[in-house]
Amino acid sequence: xxxxxxxxIFLILLGMGTSFSQQVPFVSSNDWAFTDALGxxxxxxxKGAPKRDKTVAMxxxxxxxxxxxxxxxxxxITNIVREHPEAMKxxxxxxxxxxxxxxxxxxxxxxxxxxxxxxxVLRKHAEMLADAGVDVVFFDCTNxxxxxxxxxxxxxxxxxxxxxxxxxxxxxxxxxxxxPVPHSAVSLRQLYKDVYQPxxxxxxxxxWKGKPGIMAYPDNLxxxxxxxxxxxxxxxxxxxPDYVDGPTxxxxxxxxxxxxxHGYAPLGNGKFEQxxxxxxxxxxxxxxxxxSAFNLPGTYGRSFSMRNGFxxxxxxxxxxxxxxEQWDRAFELDPELVxxxxxxxxxxxxxxxxxxxxxxxxxxxxxxxxxxxxxxxPNKGWGDKGDVYYQQLIDNVRKFKGLxxxxxxxxxxxxxxxxxxEWDNVLPQFxxxxxxxxxxxxxxxxxxxxxxxxxxxxxxxxxxxxxxDNVFFYVETAEKLSPSTDRNWxxxxxxxxxxxxxxxxxxxxxxxxxxPKNNKAVIEKNIAGRWEWESVGSAPISIQNNRLxxxxxxxxxxxxxxxxxxxxxxxxxxxENGNIMxxxxxxxxxxxxxxxxxxKAD
Numbered sequence: 001x002x003x004x005x006x007x008x009i010f011l012i013l014l015g016m017g018t019s020f021s022q023q024v025p026f027v028s029s030n031d032w033a034f035t036d037a038l039g040x041x042x043x044x045x046x047k048g049a050p051k052r053d054k055t056v057a058m059x060x061x062x063x064x065x066x067x068x069x070x071x072x073x074x075x076x077i078t079n080i081v082r083e084h085p086e087a088m089k090x091x092x093x094x095x096x097x098x099x100x101x102x103x104x105x106x107x108x109x110x111x112x113x114x115x116x117x118x119x120x121v122l123r124k125h126a127e128m129l130a131d132a133g134v135d136v137v138f139f140d141c142t143n144x145x146x147x148x149x150x151x152x153x154x155x156x157x158x159x160x161x162x163x164x165x166x167x168x169x170x171x172x173x174x175x176x177x178x179x180p181v182p183h184s185a186v187s188l189r190q191l192y193k194d195v196y197q198p199x200x201x202x203x204x205x206x207x208w209k210g211k212p213g214i215m216a217y218p219d220n221l222x223x224x225x226x227x228x229x230x231x232x233x234x235x236x237x238x239x240x241p242d243y244v245d246g247p248t249x250x251x252x253x254x255x256x257x258x259x260x261x262h263g264y265a266p267l268g269n270g271k272f273e274q275x276x277x278x279x280x281x282x283x284x285x286x287x288x289x290x291x292s293a294f295n296l297p298g299t300y301g302r303s304f305s306m307r308n309g310f311x312x313x314x315x316x317x318x319x320x321x322x323x324x325e326q327w328d329r330a331f332e333l334d335p336e337l338v339x340x341x342x343x344x345x346x347x348x349x350x351x352x353x354x355x356x357x358x359x360x361x362x363x364x365x366x367x368x369x370x371x372x373x374x375x376x377x378p379n380k381g382w383g384d385k386g387d388v389y390y391q392q393l394i395d396n397v398r399k400f401k402g403l404x405x406x407x408x409x410x411x412x413x414x415x416x417x418x419x420x421x422e423w424d425n426v427l428p429q430f431x432x433x434x435x436x437x438x439x440x441x442x443x444x445x446x447x448x449x450x451x452x453x454x455x456x457x458x459x460x461x462x463x464x465x466x467x468x469d470n471v472f473f474y475v476e477t478a479e480k481l482s483p484s485t486d487r488n489w490x491x492x493x494x495x496x497x498x499x500x501x502x503x504x505x506x507x508x509x510x511x512x513x514x515x516p517k518n519n520k521a522v523i524e525k526n527i528a529g530r531w532e533w534e535s536v537g538s539a540p541i542s543i544q545n546n547r548l549x550x551x552x553x554x555x556x557x558x559x560x561x562x563x564x565x566x567x568x569x570x571x572x573x574x575x576e577n578g579n580i581m582x583x584x585x586x587x588x589x590x591x592x593x594x595x596x597x598x599x600k601a602d
Contacts, residue, residue: 024164024434026168027166027431028168028431029130029132030407031044031045031407031597032131032595032596032597033567034391034394036387037387037388037391038388039500042391042394043395043403044406044598045406048398048399048403049403051400051402054400055136055336056133056136056337056340057173057338058134058138058340058342058376059138059345060137060138060139060342060344061116061342061343061347062139062155063347064346064347064445065115068445068446069446070443070446071447072097072099074105074447074448075096075103075105076104076106077367078107078370078381091350091361101352102349102350103347103350104348105348105367106348106364106367106372107373107375108380109380110386110584111450112444113445113448114444115151115442115445116151116154116155116344117150117154119158120442120452121440122154122158122159123436123438125377126162126170127167127592128377128584128593129170130167130170131595132394132397133397133401134340135206136170137173140175141177144177144183145183145184145186145190147174152195155172156200162433164435165433165436166434167433171204173206173214173215174187174216175215175255177239178241179217181217182220184217185220185221185227187216192226192230193226196233196234197229208237211233211235213234214235214236215238218234236251238251238253239254240264243257243281243283243291246262247262247264247265252264253265253274253339254274254275254276255339256276256374259306259325259326261329261330261333263275264276267336271336274337274338274339275330275333277323277330278322278340278341278342279320279374279376280300280304280323280371280373281300281374282365284296284297284299291365292358293358294364294366295364295369295372296359301317301371301372302318302323302371302373302374303316303317303322306325316371318388320392338400342375342376343376345366348364348366349365350362350363351365375389376389376393378390378581380581384580386581387581387584387593406598409599409600409601410425410427410465412466412601413467414465415472417540417541417542417549426474428463430461430590430597431460432460433460434458434460436588437587437588439455452585452586455573456588457489457587458478459476459477459570459588459590460476460478461474462590462597466554466601468554470552472550473492473550474549475547478546479546481545481547485515486515486573488575488577488587489512490548491574492512492568492569492570493510493570493571494508495507495508495567496557496558498567504529504578507526508526509523509524511523511524511550511552516541516543520538520540521550522538523535523552531577537553537556539551539552539553565600565601566599566600568599569589569591571583571589572588572589573586575587
């Protein structure tokens with residue numbers, strides 16, 4: 001019998017992936033800051049305080065799958081109504097197409113008309129939801145006994161790897177039909193047999209009150225055999241479907257309600273387990289607040305508030321009166337868990353009155369247009385404002401859950417760039433995700449197909465140091481840096497005054513927009529807030545293997561003789577220069593999207 005040392009056994013187990021589900025520490029967005037396209041600043045760790053036992057759940061749609069007819073073009077309601085307003089009065093208008101009843105997108109998602117089997121999209125979602133502080137996603141399996149297995153398998157695989165790469169991915173759970181109907185038991189048996197009984201991806205399970213949590217009715221399970229195992233295995237929280245009536249039993253949870261929402265699953269002393277928070281509600285006065293078509297007049301869209309009516313601004317749908325009012329109610333009730341609807345539904349069916357819907361001549365039920373929709377995932381149609389609901393989500397999640405104090409900043413230090421060990425013990429370490437420069441090659445919905453090969457340098461660590469004359473920047477990638485002659489190579493954006501009204505989206509300086517030469521990096525200052533820059537000088541740069549260092553004179557950044565307090569980010573391989581939404585899509589950006597690292601020191 002062979003004998004192995006403990007070290008050898010450990011390495012063998014590690015190589016097999018046995019019980020070591022997290023191989024690197026989770027990246028935390030706690031200290032990251034941003035100002036959104038509307039000028040709203042996110043709450044920062046300087047103001048918050050961590051709260052115990054607070055959980056944020058997100059309704060998530062995995063039904064974007066299947067073998068589509070690749071000869072069929074995606075139909076976008078917003079585009080159709082813009083180009084053919086008369087189509088809203090004619091179910092048979094050619095603009096709606098020939099597929100009946102027809103399924104339509106209210107707008108194009110930022111990542112295109114994707115399928116939820118696309119690993120590239122699923123990885124983006126994992127990071128964005130983790131960055132937002134979302135703790136669990138509930139998959140929509142409310143229609144019949146469909147559980148969208150192809151999609152959840154792809155998501156499990158992608159999020160399991162993302163977790164290993166340092167992403168604090170949301171845990172997963174399922175929302176089954178809104179009632180004690182036979183097909184709810186069918187779904188429970190299938191999920192238990194396929195996922196839970198064999199213990200697959202246990203590291204991703206949502207645990208609630210000591211057991212895997214599920215929003216489902218156990219009422220139709222038998223009282224023996226496997227059904228009895230299922231009944232004892234989960235913490236059941238059946239979904240209550242109505243927007244007005246409130247709970248009809250003590251164990252229910254809500255998914256969407258009109259303001260003021262009810263508290264669910266009472267804990268005593270006026271406390272509750274759960275409250276629903278929605279972006280908008282497909283309900284209105286014509287149905288006394290109950291579920292209806294979203295294209296009916298007066299429905300409670302994004303710009304509607306029960307307290308203030310409809311936002312009178314032309315672009316009122318951007319400001320989230322409805323969403324904020326619902327969050328305010330959640331703060332008032334202060335539950336253990338907030339259930340947010342939702343992330344990425346996007347699709348609506350076009351139904352006739354004979355289908356028991358109330359629109360005339362047809363109904364778009366769950367989604368309709370820019371105002372009458374409830375997806376938080378950024379979209380393309382709003383241009384550089386396509387992420388405002390994502391930012392509003394983050395701000396409210398931080399208010400609900402609180403934040404840990406800012407990371408300690410080390411003492412001033414002069415860095416000799418290019419010299420080994422100079423950055424040892426420099427704090428904070430601005431960590432970012434490894435493994436997220438994967439390329440995309442996947443079919444979208446219908447005729448759409450997506451390829452994205454822009455992932456290049458995988459940014460995993462950044463640091464800043466300072467002395468009385470200079471500010472020093474360090475960045476590290478997972479593998480050796482690509483040649484510095486590459487287009488849009490390792491650009492550093494600096495918001496020196498933390499003021500979005502100055503610079504391009506707040507960034508007053510950019511370094512490496514012009515490729516470095518002769519060990520010098522070009523420093524450029526922004527002109528008038530546009531994507532226009534002028535050189536203000538150069539700085540020594542060191543490029544060694546997977547590490548890049550720059551020493552920038554304080555005077556060049558207008559920081560001489562004062563404390564430093566700035567925001568910054570690294571970006572590699574931007575494709576659409578001047579489009580801030582590109583930070584979500586192409587190459588690698590640390591931190592992602594509009595987020596910035598913050599460096600503040602005396």
